[in-house]
Amino acid sequence: MTTKPGHRFDRVGDAPIMKAVVTTGNGGYDRLVYKDVARPTAGPGEVVLRVLAAGMNNTEINTRLGWYSATVTTGTEDAADTQEQAPSDKADGGWNAETPFPFIQGTDCCGRVVQVGSDGDKTLIGRRVLVRSCMRPHGFSSPENIWMGSDFDGAFAQYVKVPATEIFPVDCTWSDAELATIPCAYGTAENMVHRAGISAGMRVLVAGASGGVGSAVVQLAKRRGAVVIGIAGTSKMDQVRAIGADQVVDRGADLVEQLGTGTVDVVVDNVGGAGFAAMLAVLKRGGSYVSSGAIGGPIVELDMRVFYLKDLTLIGTTGWDAPVFPNLISYIERDEIRPLVAQTFPLSDIARAQQVFLEKTHVGNFVLIPPQE
Numbered sequence: 001m002t003t004k005p006g007h008r009f010d011r012v013g014d015a016p017i018m019k020a021v022v023t024t025g026n027g028g029y030d031r032l033v034y035k036d037v038a039r040p041t042a043g044p045g046e047v048v049l050r051v052l053a054a055g056m057n058n059t060e061i062n063t064r065l066g067w068y069s070a071t072v073t074t075g076t077e078d079a080a081d082t083q084e085q086a087p088s089d090k091a092d093g094g095w096n097a098e099t100p101f102p103f104i105q106g107t108d109c110c111g112r113v114v115q116v117g118s119d120g121d122k123t124l125i126g127r128r129v130l131v132r133s134c135m136r137p138h139g140f141s142s143p144e145n146i147w148m149g150s151d152f153d154g155a156f157a158q159y160v161k162v163p164a165t166e167i168f169p170v171d172c173t174w175s176d177a178e179l180a181t182i183p184c185a186y187g188t189a190e191n192m193v194h195r196a197g198i199s200a201g202m203r204v205l206v207a208g209a210s211g212g213v214g215s216a217v218v219q220l221a222k223r224r225g226a227v228v229i230g231i232a233g234t235s236k237m238d239q240v241r242a243i244g245a246d247q248v249v250d251r252g253a254d255l256v257e258q259l260g261t262g263t264v265d266v267v268v269d270n271v272g273g274a275g276f277a278a279m280l281a282v283l284k285r286g287g288s289y290v291s292s293g294a295i296g297g298p299i300v301e302l303d304m305r306v307f308y309l310k311d312l313t314l315i316g317t318t319g320w321d322a323p324v325f326p327n328l329i330s331y332i333e334r335d336e337i338r339p340l341v342a343q344t345f346p347l348s349d350i351a352r353a354q355q356v357f358l359e360k361t362h363v364g365n366f367v368l369i370p371p372q373e
Contacts, residue, residue, distance in 0.1 A: 015039065019371055020157030021350050024102045026066035026089045028080075029351040037104070040153070040161035041115070047124065047164045048115040049131070050373075053180035054155035054347070055108025056366040057212060058295055061354055063099055063150055066090030075273060075297040077358055094150060106155030106368075107133045107148055110179035113167065120164055128176075129167040130329070131155070133183045134320040145319035156347060158370045168329050178339035179332075181212070181365035186328050186337070188292050189216035191320045192268055193224065194327075196290040200225030202265040205282060207275065209245060210236040212340075212365040213293065217268045218245050219337050226266075229259070239363045243338060256281050262310075266290065273297030280306050290315040340364025347371070 016039040024031045042048045058076055062068060065079045069090035072079055091098055109131040113124045133148040148154045148162060170179065198204055204221045208214035209230030221228050222244035230237075230245035237248040249258050255278040265287055267279045272294030279289060280302075289312060294300075307314070331337045342362035345353040347370040357366050 018158035019347065020104050021106075021347060022102050023064055023105050026064065026083065026099075026101075028083050029354065031064055032350050032354075034348045034350070037157070039159050042117045042120065042161060044117045044119050045164055046117045046161055047113050047120060047167060048159055048161050049109065049111030049129065049167070050114050051106075051109055051111045051155050051158055051160055051370050052128070052176035052372075053110045053344075054106045054368045054370065055180040055182070055184060055212075056350075056353060056357065056368055057107055057184045058293065059107055059147075059150065059184065060105045060156075061358070063094055063105060066094075066099075068094055073297070073299045076295045077360075080358055099150070100152065104153040104155075104157050104160075105149045106157065106160070107150065107184045108180050108367075109133070109148070109155035109160055109162075109183065110176045111155070111160065114159070116164065124164075124167070124169070127169045128179075129169050130179060130183055130325075131160075131162050132166045132168060132187070132320070132325040134187060134318075135163065135166055136319060140322040143319055156350065156368060156370075158373070168325060170329055170332055172332050172335070174332065174339060175341075177341050177344050177367040177369065180367045181339045181341055182328060182332065183325075185212035185365055186216040186220070187320055187324055188317070189213050189220050189268075190324045190328055191317050192290045192292055192315075193217060193220045194321055194324060195315050195317050196266045196268070196288050198224050198226050198266055202226045203229065203263065204266045204268060205229045205231070205259070205264045205279070206245075207231045207267070207269040207271040207279065208295070209240045209248070210363040211270070211295075211360075213270050214268075215240070215243055215340050215364055216337075218243050220331075221268070222246075223331070223336055229264070231255070231271075233360075235361075236363050243340070255279070270294065271296040272300055274300075276300035277303065277306075280310075280312065283310065283312060286311045286313075288313040288315060290317060292317045342366055344369055 210232040230240040270293035273296030342364040
């Protein structure tokens with residue numbers, strides 16, 4: 001793949017149509033419009049999937065809010081309140097600067113192949129697949145990346161068009177909704193685990209361990225033989241233990257008091273915010289801090305002396321490395337990880353789903369189900 005997929009959906013006329021949620025700009029829930037749009041057609045090197053289930057993540061909410069803009073300094077929940085009260089468009093609010101509004105979001109897709117391009121493999125038609133939503137248009141030697149549902153039309157629709165190189169057939173007994181929890185959350189989690197070099201015997205601290213990415217990290221780090229310490233709210237601690245955490249610390253506890261300084265090999269933190277300093281404090285000399293998000297707040301206080309005197313490594317991760325998605329497919333087919341479907345909603349109820357999601361009372365992932373023909 002060398003070019004970004006197109007995202008034109010607005011021509012209807014006599015063209016085949018489908019239902020989709022079109023995000024019309026930065027703002028509140030009113031920017032999510034459920035409507036008829038033109039159904040995509042596969043060109044050379046492309047396939048069209050019927051969307052069986054579409055996972056929902058923080059990233060879709062953040063993109064709608066324009067949270068990636070440098071002008072936003074609060075966490076996702078505060079940004080959501082601000083946009084509801086005073087919505088504003090942000091030129092730098094997307095993953096790669098400007099979001100291509102209006103477009104269809106949806107980063108996670110479990111789908112069935114219904115059409116291939118003229119040069120495509122027709123034996124794929126009818127196969128159930130997952131989409132590798134983080135795509136590397138210039139190959140894995142380049143850090144450049146684009147994302148389905150953030151840079152071009154995604155899976156919040158009945159059909160989605162993607163490059164044929166980005167679909168992965170999967171053979172398992174999981175439901176469509178269970179498979180739809182995997183791409184973004186588990187891809188992001190496996191990428192962090194891979195980049196940080198987590199291996200057997202390491203002590204790994206996971207912030208936000210009850211969320212979609214956090215719960216995936218717990219499982220994936222445990223799969224590699226690590227000793228996993230999760231951070232979660234009191235009501236979710238038992239569920240985090242059930243998916244493999246060896247120890248769970250209450251989210252409101254003093255982390256240094258609970259764990260001690262210099263006791264952890266790797267911190268996996270997608271929360272950020274006020275807890276950042278404590279994360280570095282509990283790391284051992286030569287330890288690593290890895291992150292791919294900051295839902296608790298993107299602006300943190302860093303004491304450079306802690307950073308360099310402890311010989312720490314800070315790892316930022318967005319673009320997935322080459323082994324990440326094939327690894328996940330193999331883990332699914334060998335039944336080595338466990339999907340966590342917190343709740344499902346009809347695609348038309350996306351606004352309600354995002355409202356419930358932001359209450360953060362769930363463990364695992366939310367999934368949207370488009371109308372099935």
